[in-house]
Amino acid sequence: MRALLVIGLLTLSACGSPEAPPSTTTAETPASTTAAAPATTETADRQEEIAELAAPYNQANYEAGRRVFAQCRACHVIEAGAPNRVGPNLHGVFGREIGTAPGFNYSQPVQDANFVWDAEHLDHWLQNPQTFLPGNRMAFAGVRDETQRRDLIAYLMVEAEPED
Ligand code: HEC
Structure with a gap:
């Protein structure tokens, strides 16, 4: 039982190490970038129109x-x-x-x-x-x-x- 758990944990941590980059990616907030994108893009578009x-x-x-x-x-x-x-x-x-x-x-x-x-x-x-x-x-x-x-x-x- 314990051995199984250890194996399980090892397996988990084996998969777990690549887990670190994804959470780092999350920390780079792709979600909030996506949320901010429409407004920012529209502002950028309008600013370009102003330049003309x-x-x-x-x-x-x-x-x-x-x-x-x-x-x-x-x-x-x-x-x-x-x-x-x-x-x-x-x-x-x-x-x-x-x-x-x-x-x-x-x-x-x-x-x-x-x-x-x-x-x-x-x-x-x-x-x-x-x-x-x-x-x-x-x-x-x-x-x-x-x-x-x-x-x-x-x-x-x-x-x-x-x-x-
Ligand atoms: C307190 C309300 C109020 C505020 C604040 C206000 N307006 Fe007005 N505006 C009016 C009213 C009422 C008229 C119509 C005036 C009349 O018939 O004598 C008008 C008319 C105008 C007109 C003429 C429109 C036409 O069809 O000929 C323009 C242009 C205008 N406003 C631009 C602005 C801008 C830009 C701002 C902000 C800096 C602004 N107004 C702030 C109430 C306001």
Whole structure:
């Protein structure tokens, strides 16, 4: 009985020694790498799209832009087809006439304004919505930091793409 056990243990440890590398491999966390991969890959893809934008937006940081957009998320979504919230859905905003998101009830100043959203207009709007277009209903103080605006606008450019 005891002999059998010993043999069994020996057999086990014989198999057991190759067991060490697998557990080392586990320690290298293939599991957590797999879990992190989708987000990381998407960020990398988006960062590559940003690199193809016109200057200065090609210098922007996607992750930083995403963090700035957290301030907008309280009122805006950017996913295609998602409903308007307090503010209009921003999907496809570039190249869109101001005040024309379907189904959104804009203030009079926005309805009366007449331009197409591009990076330059957005940069001014985001710097200070109230001085840019007095009387509009976007209750947001603005993003004063130029780098934050650059990162945010680049983020919007790649996330608001109609074909995405
Ligand atoms: C407190 C809510 C709120 C926050 C926060 C907010 N917005 Fe708005 N936003 C609005 C509202 C409301 C409107 C419509 C304004 C109007 O009709 O006068 C609007 C309008 C806009 C428009 C014009 C859209 C169009 O269809 O012409 C853009 C662009 C925009 N917001 C971008 C942003 C970005 C980017 C941020 C974050 C930096 C942000 N907003 C933060 C509420 C908000």
